[in-house]
Amino acid sequence: MANLMTGAEIVFKALEDQGVRHIFGYPGGAVLPIYDELKNHKSIQHILVRHEQGAGHAAEGYARSTGKPGVILVTSGPGATNTVTALTDAYMDSVPLVCITGQVPTHLIGTDAFQECDTTGITRPCTKHNWLVKDINKLSSILHRAFEVATTGRPGPVLVDIPKDIQFKKGKYVKPKEVKKKNGETDIKFNGKDKDIEAVVDLFRKSSKPILYTGGGVINSGPRATQLLRELVSLTGFPITSTLQGLGAFPGYDQQFLGMLGMHGTFEANNAMHDCDLMINIGARFDDRITGKIDEFSPQSKKIHIDIDPSSINKNISVDLALVGDVKIVLEKLILVFKKKDPNFAKSNKQRIAVWWNQIEKWRKKNSLGFINSKEVIKPQFAIQRLYELTKAQDVFITTEVGQHQMWAAQHYKFDKPNRWMTSGGLGTMGYGLPSAVGVQVAHPDKLVIDIAGEASVLMTMQEMSTAVQYKLPIKIFIINNEYMGMVRQWQEILHEKNYSESYTAALPDFVKLAEAYGCVGIRAKKPDELDEKITQMLSVNKPVIFDCVVDKEENCYPMIPSGKAHNQMLLGKQDEEDEISEEGKVLV
Amino acid sequence: MVKSAYSFATKKEKIENHIIVVWVDNEAGVLARVVGLFSGRGYNIDSLAVAEVDKKKNISRITITTSGTPQVLQQIKSQLGKLVPVHKVADFPRNKRTLMREMALLKVVSSKTQLEKAKKLCKKYKYTLLDKTEKSFVFEVSALEKEIDELIKKLQPLGLASASRTGVVAMTKGSETYKQH
Numbered sequence: 001m002a003n004l005m006t007g008a009e010i011v012f013k014a015l016e017d018q019g020v021r022h023i024f025g026y027p028g029g030a031v032l033p034i035y036d037e038l039k040n041h042k043s044i045q046h047i048l049v050r051h052e053q054g055a056g057h058a059a060e061g062y063a064r065s066t067g068k069p070g071v072i073l074v075t076s077g078p079g080a081t082n083t084v085t086a087l088t089d090a091y092m093d094s095v096p097l098v099c100i101t102g103q104v105p106t107h108l109i110g111t112d113a114f115q116e117c118d119t120t121g122i123t124r125p126c127t128k129h130n131w132l133v134k135d136i137n138k139l140s141s142i143l144h145r146a147f148e149v150a151t152t153g154r155p156g157p158v159l160v161d162i163p164k165d166i167q168f169k170k171g172k173y174v175k176p177k178e179v180k181k182k183n184g185e186t187d188i189k190f191n192g193k194d195k196d197i198e199a200v201v202d203l204f205r206k207s208s209k210p211i212l213y214t215g216g217g218v219i220n221s222g223p224r225a226t227q228l229l230r231e232l233v234s235l236t237g238f239p240i241t242s243t244l245q246g247l248g249a250f251p252g253y254d255q256q257f258l259g260m261l262g263m264h265g266t267f268e269a270n271n272a273m274h275d276c277d278l279m280i281n282i283g284a285r286f287d288d289r290i291t292g293k294i295d296e297f298s299p300q301s302k303k304i305h306i307d308i309d310p311s312s313i314n315k316n317i318s319v320d321l322a323l324v325g326d327v328k329i330v331l332e333k334l335i336l337v338f339k340k341k342d343p344n345f346a347k348s349n350k351q352r353i354a355v356w357w358n359q360i361e362k363w364r365k366k367n368s369l370g371f372i373n374s375k376e377v378i379k380p381q382f383a384i385q386r387l388y389e390l391t392k393a394q395d396v397f398i399t400t401e402v403g404q405h406q407m408w409a410a411q412h413y414k415f416d417k418p419n420r421w422m423t424s425g426g427l428g429t430m431g432y433g434l435p436s437a438v439g440v441q442v443a444h445p446d447k448l449v450i451d452i453a454g455e456a457s458v459l460m461t462m463q464e465m466s467t468a469v470q471y472k473l474p475i476k477i478f479i480i481n482n483e484y485m486g487m488v489r490q491w492q493e494i495l496h497e498k499n500y501s502e503s504y505t506a507a508l509p510d511f512v513k514l515a516e517a518y519g520c521v522g523i524r525a526k527k528p529d530e531l532d533e534k535i536t537q538m539l540s541v542n543k544p545v546i547f548d549c550v551v552d553k554e555e556n557c558y559p560m561i562p563s564g565k566a567h568n569q570m571l572l573g574k575q576d577e578e579d580e581i582s583e584e585g586k587v588l589v
Numbered sequence: 590m591v592k593s594a595y596s597f598a599t600k601k602e603k604i605e606n607h608i609i610v611v612w613v614d615n616e617a618g619v620l621a622r623v624v625g626l627f628s629g630r631g632y633n634i635d636s637l638a639v640a641e642v643d644k645k646k647n648i649s650r651i652t653i654t655t656s657g658t659p660q661v662l663q664q665i666k667s668q669l670g671k672l673v674p675v676h677k678v679a680d681f682p683r684n685k686r687t688l689m690r691e692m693a694l695l696k697v698v699s700s701k702t703q704l705e706k707a708k709k710l711c712k713k714y715k716y717t718l719l720d721k722t723e724k725s726f727v728f729e730v731s732a733l734e735k736e737i738d739e740l741i742k743k744l745q746p747l748g749l750a751s752a753s754r755t756g757v758v759a760m761t762k763g764s765e766t767y768k769q770h
Contacts, residue, residue: 313667
């Protein structure tokens with residue numbers, strides 16, 4: 001008879017066989033057998049968070065900065081429900097997570113037992129798949145399958161719910177098979193036809209106003225995809241723009257890069273998207289923050305869409321040519337055919353797209369990210385620019401919360417490597433950045449990890465500072481403090497006649513004292529001329545730091561495509577706000 | 590129906606009716622996954638029929654009749670295809686190449702003359718008189734969805750007391766069966 005193991009032992013054996021080194025979790029009644037087994041597995045470090053949502057975001061930061069799945073371990077009931085926000089966040093932003101939850105013993109399921117909830121029911125819409133394990137002999141294969149589903153196809157979260165009696169029971173362990181790269185029925189290798197690739201090349205040759213529009217799919221496809229993207233950009237000479245999630249796939253300071261596009265994207269990127277005659281979407285999903293008004297989205301262009309997820313094709317925007325497959329595989333093939341057909345394309349095609357580049361340069365001259373600086377108060381954009389200048393020599397990992405500071409960070413911090421930018425895009429989860437930074441620092445103990453935060457967001461998960469202190473994770477929480485929920489305030493100013501309903505936080509804590517209370521370091525900057533010195537001070541501390549950067553309270557984030565408008569109808573600054581936004585526009589979010 | 594948080598519902602596209610057939614692993618929660626996908630993404634379910642069709646392989650066949658724009662129908666198929674327990678998804682056109690049937694149990698409680706009238710109405714279709722008392726008949730009728738709609742409408746004034754329908758099931762004509770890709 002084969003060696004039998006308890007459910008708890010099987011969980012750790014499976015984690016070890018899957019190469020897991022860190023798990024983020026919080027113990028509780030229904031998961032105690034697994035916690036009891038932790039001591040026998042020295043290769044796996046458990047990071048004790050202060051709230052299960054924090055475990056979820058930390059695992060997300062870990063996953064996005066490494067490309068490996070993040071693992072969460074929590075108890076039943078509230079433990080499970082507290083992870084729901086993080087699971088939904090990961091589902092929207094395609095982050096691979098494996099969440100293991102304890103459940104009440106099998107015979108108590110359905111009796112409204114203490115800390116019982118329908119975990120698989122609650123998490124069904126926010127996971128790629130989930131399992132309730134009722135048979136100990138299926139536990140190991142379910143765990144292996146969970147890792148496979150989370151990491152293949154379009155990555156995402158999965159959940160395995162393990163009743164307490166199953167954790168005690170003895171059963172057989174099965175090793176992970178050769179991992180099949182399959183997600184449901186979706187073959188992730190590009191199985192399109194060669195003629196589709198040739199059609200792409202033909203469209204490249206015919207276009208006089210092309211643009212590459214790239215997204216998080218490039219980063220999820222791995223470092224090879226990033227290399228290939230850079231090769232494609234230099235081979236074609238085409239301009240490139242990126243979504244929020246795609247930042248870092250292409251160097252932010254490169255001349256061919258037009259900056260981020262979308263609601264708070266640059267003037268040149270959005271106008272180029274609107275006026276182009278060929279759009280090549282690589283690993284992005286035509287999200288509504290990108291397209292603006294659908295009917296007026298890039299009216300004259302042929303659209304090519306490369307995506308691993310067949311359901312992303314024609315979901316929001318109809319495209320002319322779809323290539324379903326892993327970005328790196330499609331690009332590899334495309335570049336091969338392209339080089340063969342037209343090795344000197346960039347040179348020979350230069351003339352054809354010269355007028356287009358001239359137009360782009362004209363838009364660029366608008367300097368849409370410009371702002372009027374001040375000697376009296378710190379402008380938030382200036383704070384991020386200084387932070388960038390003082391840290392760019394290092395290999396920096398940036399996380400953010402959600403709001404104005406997030407958009408300013410995306411606009412003014414220039415990334416040149418993938419997996420360095422962790423932000424909640426799809427779900428827009430305030431409180432994402434701090435725990436995410438914890439996860440990133442766990443994965444990269446010697447690197448500089450900064451959470452560019454807002455004071456409202458960061459208070460939602462502030463308790464995780466305690467985690468950072470416990471594990472000596474020297475994360476830097478750089479709070480752009482304007483005392484408002486800045487983006488809410490901005491929308492109220494523009495769309496609701498300056499009725500600042502409940503968007504001011506009247507009783508903020510003293511962040512410096514708060515830092516000290518947590519046992520880390522607090523620094524405050526109030527004037528522009530002390531900013532550099534204080535940032536340098538922050539960087540020299542090998543401990544967690546909360547940096548309270550007191551900024552202009554009423555600065556707005558521009559440029560902006562307001563509700564119900566198209567790409568070529570951007571607001572560039574305060575003077576543009578007077579243009580009426582329609583009543584219909586105000587009801588949209 | 591284009592779903593963008595800040596675009597308006599504009600052009601009214603043509604709504605089509607389709608029969609979507611899904612082969613799934615017959616496991617706990619699989620129906621909830623399929624139905625949850627429809628409700629979560631705002632798709633319509635006009636009728637639903639589910640049962641295991643292969644005990645050995647543990648496969649259930651789900652037949653859903655739905656309506657939406659071509660774009661939404663395409664989304665429904667792509668989204669269903671992503672569910673882990675789903676084996677294949679088919680879109681059966683509502684035309685001559687597709688066989689469609691629905692079964693209904695209909696109880697009429699009425700006077701003798703009215704009951705005879707009801708029986709006469711049912712004769713138009715393939716029917717069986719399953720149960721008979723002085724005051725009531727229970728018919729089993731197998732017909733097209735539309736025909737059952739009509740029959741129910743006509744039986745109502747004759748004392749239709751209870752109606753139970755299976756929902757549409759469908760199959761392609763000829764020797765071929767549906768294969769993915």
